[in-house]
Each structure stands twice: as structure tokens, then as C-alpha cells.
Amino acid sequence: xxxxxxxxxxxxxxxxxxxxxxxxxxxxxxxxxxxxxxxxxxxxxxxxxxxxxxxxxxxxxxxxxxxxxxxxxxxxxxxxxxxxxxxxxxxxxxxxxxxxxxxxxxxxxxxxxxxxxxxxxxxxxxxxxxxxxxxxxxxxxxxxxxxxxxxxxxxxxxxxxxxxxxxxxxxxxxxxxxxxxxxxxxxxxxxxxxxxxxxxxxxxxxxxxxxxxxxxxxxxxxxxxxxxxxxxxxxxxxxxxxxxxxxxxxxxxxxxxxxxxxxxxxxxxxxxxxxxxxxxxxxxxxxxxxxxxxxxxxxxxxxxxxxxxxxxxxxxxxxxxxxxxxx
Amino acid sequence: xxxxxxxxxxxxxxxxxxxxxxxxxxxxxxxxxxxxxxxxxxxxxxxxxxxxxxxxxxxxxxxxxxxxxxxxxxxxxxxxxxxxxxxxxxxxxxxxxxxxxxxxxxxxxxxxxxxxxxxxxxxxxxxxxxxxxxxxxxxxxxxxxxxxxxxxxxxxxxxxxxxxxxxxxxxxxxxxxxxxxxxxxxxxxxxxxxxxxxxxxxxxxxxxxxxxxxxxxxxxxxxxxxxxxxxxxxxxxxxxxxxxxxxxxxxxxxxxxxxxxxxxxxxxxxxxxxxxxxxxxxxxxxxxxxxxxxxxxxxxxxxxxxxxxxxxxxxxxxxxxxxxxxxxxxxxxxxxxxxxxxxxxxxxxxxxxxxxxxxxxxxxxxxxxxxxxxxxxxxxxxxxxxxxxxxxxxxxxxxxxxxxxxxxxxxxxxxxxxxxxxxxxxxxxxxxxxxxxxxxxxxxxxx
Numbered sequence: 001x002x003x004x005x006x007x008x009x010x011x012x013x014x015x016x017x018x019x020x021x022x023x024x025x026x027x028x029x030x031x032x033x034x035x036x037x038x039x040x041x042x043x044x045x046x047x048x049x050x051x052x053x054x055x056x057x058x059x060x061x062x063x064x065x066x067x068x069x070x071x072x073x074x075x076x077x078x079x080x081x082x083x084x085x086x087x088x089x090x091x092x093x094x095x096x097x098x099x100x101x102x103x104x105x106x107x108x109x110x111x112x113x114x115x116x117x118x119x120x121x122x123x124x125x126x127x128x129x130x131x132x133x134x135x136x137x138x139x140x141x142x143x144x145x146x147x148x149x150x151x152x153x154x155x156x157x158x159x160x161x162x163x164x165x166x167x168x169x170x171x172x173x174x175x176x177x178x179x180x181x182x183x184x185x186x187x188x189x190x191x192x193x194x195x196x197x198x199x200x201x202x203x204x205x206x207x208x209x210x211x212x213x214x215x216x217x218x219x220x221x222x223x224x225x226x227x228x229x230x231x232x233x234x235x236x237x238x239x240x241x242x243x244x245x246x247x248x249x250x251x252x253x254x255x256x257x258x259x260x261x262x263x264x265x266x267x268x269x270x271x272x273x274x275x276x277x278x279x280x281x282x283x284x285x286x287x288x289x290x291x292x293x294x295x296x297x298x299x300x301x302x303x304x305x306x307x308x309x310x311x312x313x314x315x316x317x318x319x320x321x322x323x324x325x326x327x
Numbered sequence: 328x329x330x331x332x333x334x335x336x337x338x339x340x341x342x343x344x345x346x347x348x349x350x351x352x353x354x355x356x357x358x359x360x361x362x363x364x365x366x367x368x369x370x371x372x373x374x375x376x377x378x379x380x381x382x383x384x385x386x387x388x389x390x391x392x393x394x395x396x397x398x399x400x401x402x403x404x405x406x407x408x409x410x411x412x413x414x415x416x417x418x419x420x421x422x423x424x425x426x427x428x429x430x431x432x433x434x435x436x437x438x439x440x441x442x443x444x445x446x447x448x449x450x451x452x453x454x455x456x457x458x459x460x461x462x463x464x465x466x467x468x469x470x471x472x473x474x475x476x477x478x479x480x481x482x483x484x485x486x487x488x489x490x491x492x493x494x495x496x497x498x499x500x501x502x503x504x505x506x507x508x509x510x511x512x513x514x515x516x517x518x519x520x521x522x523x524x525x526x527x528x529x530x531x532x533x534x535x536x537x538x539x540x541x542x543x544x545x546x547x548x549x550x551x552x553x554x555x556x557x558x559x560x561x562x563x564x565x566x567x568x569x570x571x572x573x574x575x576x577x578x579x580x581x582x583x584x585x586x587x588x589x590x591x592x593x594x595x596x597x598x599x600x601x602x603x604x605x606x607x608x609x610x611x612x613x614x615x616x617x618x619x620x621x622x623x624x625x626x627x628x629x630x631x632x633x634x635x636x637x638x639x640x641x642x643x644x645x646x647x648x649x650x651x652x653x654x655x656x657x658x659x660x661x662x663x664x665x666x667x668x669x670x671x672x673x674x675x676x677x678x679x680x681x682x683x684x685x686x687x688x689x690x691x692x693x694x695x696x697x698x699x700x701x702x703x704x705x706x707x708x709x710x711x712x713x714x715x716x717x718x719x720x721x722x723x724x725x726x727x728x729x730x731x732x733x734x735x736x737x738x739x740x741x742x743x744x745x746x747x748x749x750x751x752x753x754x755x756x757x758x759x760x761x762x763x764x765x766x767x768x769x770x771x772x773x774x
Binding site for chain 2: 045046047048049052068069071074093094097098100101102104105134135137159160162178179181182183184185186
């Protein structure tokens, strides 16, 4: 076991825990933001640099501070380590820089982006970025390529988190896409425009933190905050069958994997569940999904019933919106 | 004449060939190490020599070797980093093309010391003509029993391969090099684990520069202490310096560390002074990544002493008034040089070579290049200079590998020491057209 103090809060965690995991165990107040790290994907993280923290004391044995800021997702705790996240001015400054870099070539086309409302980059920019842009250079664009009829790629929005590459490597049987080119011309692409087609490819959409990979079957159908996530499951021979159904009225607009409080997929689902089962009768409904009250999706708040078994679809009704009341 | 250890036989005709090399004392270090020394004794000798990594970072080689994990039943590798891509550095090219056998010999001796099963020479793709030179040398070494199974009857098996890179600066970073060597995209790995624990194919690996490995040969031949006696203080031995720029005699020089910078630039033995007798303006002392220094700061230390060609003396004063020895890419600029134009060239290089893995370097290098381009085009503002400064500060130290730092330091140092020149570019854009034809900014200022 190792005792680690993050922003003045101490926790004891098993050896081999990363600083980020330890911070998440303490709570959302001290957890650094992440863009490329995904708890269910091995070797993810380290690329985006948003989770940089300052290690002010290495360990009890070797109390020297670490010379540079470290990526908390890829640095393990040591006994007696002291870490500064939001309390470290260096970290706050560096993170502001990282957000600026991530947004430098991002098109900021949120008004027409399907990811808006559940986009990690929006949240990151809002929480850690600055309000003003300092660049007036033309933003980088790419030639459009097609990944097939299920997944829409918008390379201009991509922040190169490599999550979709790791999904293809780790949970599908064949990766046909990857990162081509170098530097700020790097792009997610398939070699010679191959179609991405396998049973688990849809998870690439769920792990994408921005609107670079979106669901073609859901495209432009609705803003996410007009839809209601509902937990449901079905007996699936390929995956766990545990999903969120996103309703608008009585229609299921899309099916996604369930995400935890950090916005990371809990269990990956197969493409049959995602694309072919869009009727309520395909599913056993468990109840409304928990949505963080700070999320715009909860602006569409609905009455929550106590038990899943008591839940009936038609009972989900939006609360009346009274004028003058905050969301 | 200073002492020469690596290029001592450079003048011998035919030294490229095995027979001539052997007749001039070649492969003696392999004989000595394998027949009379234990592997640990070789490592000990390198430690005693005080040899430091010649690729740029200057990390003590003996210490690096002693970090190598030695688990039972797991192969160990030694990799020679011949991906010499730092702008202004061409010493390894010179050494490999003139005396290829010294590298082969160093690889065998080092491989023996580390108990490696195989060695790899990862050479940059642009050096295609050296590949055949090295392959011929390796072939000759095999034929004469220096490589292969049971070398010199000692039971030591060791193979040596040359692998050609595909022309990426980033593959000179040791973990990106290993990725590339494994046949993958050359992206730097996130450390830890360090290569000494899990390197090539997950096995413990040591990665050393060409010059470092070649230096093992004189160390074993003459003893670590004799090597440590050459040079000054912790900068032991000799260093190959690639001298380029506005000097009368550009080329590769083997210097004994500790000579003064002034001597190196002006003496006839080395650079032979500035071209056409012009004035020295600035020097980039260790390859494009290290901070640029104006003439007064490169010639004298902050303490007012003459600056020496050594790791310690060049870095005296920190980054505020010092620089680094780096890989020894010594670029001299005379008074006609425009620092802003030069910086733009460097920035363009780092933008082109960033691997794109982590965001500060991927986005920041491009941004800096665009701003410098804007300034050169005459559309710059004073705020742009501040912005440049802030961008470099946000890249430095926040990236996965040192390429981010390498891109940030030239920008920081150019603004630190030559801010007035940036301001001149911003304030008098009409003068720029003249400057763009490589006329001196100084002349314009004085006129």
C-alpha cells in the first residue's frame, strides 16, 4: 500500500496505482481532467497532457520533487508522495496551455457537431481554458475520407488521443485504421480508404472524446440534450448487452455503451446491439440513466422512479419548465 | 596539435578496409576485452574513463551501462544510434564513412561488456551510402572471426545488424528508435519503463551514440584512467565537433575537451576564423536544439573567464547566459546573419519533424512557425513576440520526449538574446525586403 496526498487530501492505495486513479478515488474535486486516458483500454494515456500534475515530494524514501510536471495517468504513486493538481499554479498554467494547443486547430463547430453536449473538449475548455483565442491563423483541414456506413469521421475535430486505435487493437479482431503522417498533419485514417467493418467497431465512437467519430445512424437527428438516456439490457451472445438507449419521445435514436462518471465506457458493446436493435421491444428496460447534474443532458431532467421494475417508458415525462427558474 | 583518439588514423590511406585497420592496431580492444577481462571489468573501465554520452544529453555511459537489467534467460541488446539528424551535426557520418571498423569494434567490445546477444546499428535513411560501407565492414569482421558464434574461442556469441531508418528526426530519440527498429511507427514511448529495463522487443537494451561506442575502443586499449586524463574535469576525453557556418574551414574536428571556444573558432588548427574577416555574431554550440548565444556570451562565461569547449563550461550560467555542448554541432554565424530568419528555419524543421503524439509539441511547433513566418512577412506585432515566448514556455518540459524542449529552446534563446532584432522586424517591415536577401540587419540598424 502507498499513501499519497493530492491537493492536501490523503488516501491509501495499492502499489502500482497511478496518480490519476488515486485522485479519482479521492473524488472529482481533485481528479485531473483527461482526454486520452481511458480506464478500460490498456496503454492509453500520456498523449494529451491535460492530466499533468506537479509532484512536490517524490516519496518518503526519496523526498525530492520531480523536475518536470508528469502525466498523472502514466505515473505510479510512491509511498509518501505529495502531488499538486489544482493547488499548483504551475499545473494550472500548463493545463491552460494544453487546452489552448488542443483548441488551436479545432474547428469549434459545436453548433453543428453531434458531440456537443457530451464532448470532453467542451468541458475541458470551459473548466480549464481561457475565454479568448490568441490565434487568427487558418485552421488545419483534411481531405474527407469515408469509413463506411456506420461511422462518420471528422478529422478536423480530432485531438489524436489514440483511443480509437487502441479500441481497434484491443477489442476488435482486426485493426484497419491508424494514424497516418506526422506532426500536426497526423490523421486518423484507414489505409487506402478501407471500410471499418467488424463487430465491435462502433466502440470507436463511444471512446472518442470529441466529435471526430460520430454515429452515422444518429447523425443530425437530435441534439443530445433533447434525448433521454435509459439503461437497458438484452441477452446478447457477443457482448454484455448493457447499454444506454437514447430516447426522443418514444423513439430510440441511438444506442451507446454505458459511461461512468468520468465519461469512460463501462463495458464495450457489439454492433448488433448498437445499430440493429433500435426498438424498445428489443430491450429490457432497467430505468433512467444517471446523468451528472452539471451536464446539459440533465437540463432535460425527467422524473426518476425508484425501482427499475416499476419503470414504464411512458412515465418518463419532462418536468415543466417554469420561467425564472434555473436549470 | 591536440590528442586524437578516434580520428588518430584518419590520414592512413585505405583505413576503411579491414587489413589496413587491423595493421594499425584495429580490433585490439576486442582481443584485450575478451581474452583478458571479464564483462564487468570492461564496464568498470568505462566508468573509470568518465565517458559521457556523445549524442547530446551527456549522460555518463558507465552509469547507463550499469543500469541495464540482467534477468536470467532474457536476451539483452545493444543499439547504436546512428540516426544523426540534429541540424548542424555530421560527425557520425564522417566517422562511419572514414573509419567504419572503429564502430564495429566498439559495438563488439560494448556488446561483450553488456552480455548482449545482438547489436543493431540504426542508421538514418539519408546515409544510404554509409550503409554499404558498414555492411562491408561487418562482413569483413565476420570473415575474420570477430563476429558470429564463439568469438575468439571464448564462447561469446554476438551478431551485428545494420537497420536503415526512413528519414525521421524523431527516430533519433531512443525509444522512438526502438519502436522504428521493431518495425512500428516511430513514436517515442512513454517512460518509464526505460530501455535499460524494457527496450527492444521488451528486453533490456542500451542505446548509445556512434561516437560513444567508438570511444570505448581507446578506453579499453589504453585504460579508463588514461582516457580520463584527457580533457578537463568531468568532460573527459575527446569530442568530435561538426563545425559549420561562416567559418574559413568547416568540417569535423576531434578536439581535446577544454580548449577555449575562441581558439576553436579563430585558430588555424580548427575553424580558422570567420569568413572574409567579418565579425562573429552568434554561435549555436551543440546542434540546432541548444540555445543560441551571442558572441560575447559564447566567448566568455558570466564569471568573465574564457569559455571552454566542455560540457560544464558551455552550460555555465544556465540558460540565461549559457548553452550546452549537445551533440557538438557547432554553427557559427557572422554579422550578416538574420537571427529571425535563422530561427524560422529551425522552427520549420521542428514543425516538420514533430511526431504528433502529444499535443503541446504537435500544435505548438506549428504555431511558432506560423508566427515567425508572419513576422518575416512583415505582418508581425509586438504581441506576437510575447506570444512566441509564451508558447515556447508552455511546450518546454510538458512533452513526452525532448523534441518539445528542442523546439522551445532555440526560440527562447533567440528572443532572450536578440529581442531587438525581432522588434526591428516588427517595426520596420519596409526594410524587410532587403533583409530577406540576407543583408545584415545590423547594417540596416546602423544605417
